Amino acid sequence: MNFEEELYNLDVPEEYIPELLKFGKDNPEFLTKAIKAEGNAKKYSVAQTKMEPSDLINNQIAFLGSSVTYGAGALGESFVDYLSKKDNICAFEDAVSGTTLVDNDSNSYIGRIGRLPVLEKLTAFVLQLSTNDAIKGKEDLGEIAQDDNFDKQTVTGAIEYILNYVKKNWNCPVLIFSNPKFDSEFYGQMVERVKELQNKWNFDFLNLWDDDAFNYNEKDRELYMLDPIHPTRAGYKLSWLPVIEEELLKIKNSKNQINTLS
Numbered sequence: 155m156n157f158e159e160e161l162y163n164l165d166v167p168e169e170y171i172p173e174l175l176k177f178g179k180d181n182p183e184f185l186t187k188a189i190k191a192e193g194n195a196k197k198y199s200v201a202q203t204k205m206e207p208s209d210l211i212n213n214q215i216a217f218l219g220s221s222v223t224y225g226a227g228a229l230g231e232s233f234v235d236y237l238s239k240k241d242n243i244c245a246f247e248d249a250v251s252g253t254t255l256v257d258n259d260s261n262s263y264i265g266r267i268g269r270l271p272v273l274e275k276l277t278a279f280v281l282q283l284s285t286n287d288a289i290k291g292k293e294d295l296g297e298i299a300q301d302d303n304f305d306k307q308t309v310t311g312a313i314e315y316i317l318n319y320v321k322k323n324w325n326c327p328v329l330i331f332s333n334p335k336f337d338s339e340f341y342g343q344m345v346e347r348v349k350e351l352q353n354k355w356n357f358d359f360l361n362l363w364d365d366d367a368f369n370y371n372e373k374d375r376e377l378y379m380l381d382p383i384h385p386t387r388a389g390y391k392l393s394w395l396p397v398i399e400e401e402l403l404k405i406k407n408s409k410n411q412i413n414t415l416s
Contacts, residue, residue: 160189165201170230193377193386200235208241216270219282221251227384236395254286257306276326283332288341317355327405331360334368336382
């Protein structure tokens with residue numbers, strides 16, 4: 155298969171192609187599957203998505219995540235790209251496939267959060283609850299901290315460190331989102347811990363893990379998901395995007411209400 159030609163035919167942005175070709179060299183079966191997937195057809199691409207009137211227009215939103223935020227199963231196009239095109243947001247995105255919340259190398263979430271622009275005024279900060287923390291074989295949930303001494307080698311400590319970093323640098327609302335259900339008991343424990351952390355940190359949680367609407371039937375799963383973790387373009391555009399838009403609008407409206415009252 156001529157990967158470059160196929161990617162052009164699928165309306166993949168030209169600037170995304172070199173990274174996808176590099177990925178395909180090491181993971182030819184995955185990229186072949188993504189190219190052939192019904193859910194990644196040209197009609198579902200960002201290029202075929204129209205901008206619509208939106209209250210999110212020009213909102214500056216930061217995104218920190220791994221392959222689901224990057225769009226690994228959707229030829230490099232994730233919900234961030236659809237928000238940028240359809241809602242015309244200003245996105246600051248740092249997403250690297252295969253990375254974890256826990257601070258195990260320079261590409262971890264903690265290692266990369268400093269790349270995001272601290273001088274910008276953000277409407278919201280969106281954090282992906284990484285699936286990689288549940289499949290790397292070194293799972294450590296950790297405990298909720300009693301002070302600012304966060305154990306960044308644990309999932310809980312890493313999340314708390316990031317929440318504290320966001321509060322100190324942007325003091326903006328935070329949205330954490332999870333993946334829909336896949337075969338991982340530990341990821342379910344991570345979801346429960348995020349619920350507990352809400353009481354301490356007061357953030358919004360888009361819990362797709364417990365949302366029956368994302369427990370797809372066989373037909374929808376084939377269209378929306380490339381594999382148990384990674385959505386296709388159709389999955390992002392038709393299934394994930396509406397609920398993420400709704401959450402971001404709720405955050406913006408809540409913030410505006412607070413500003414009006416103050």
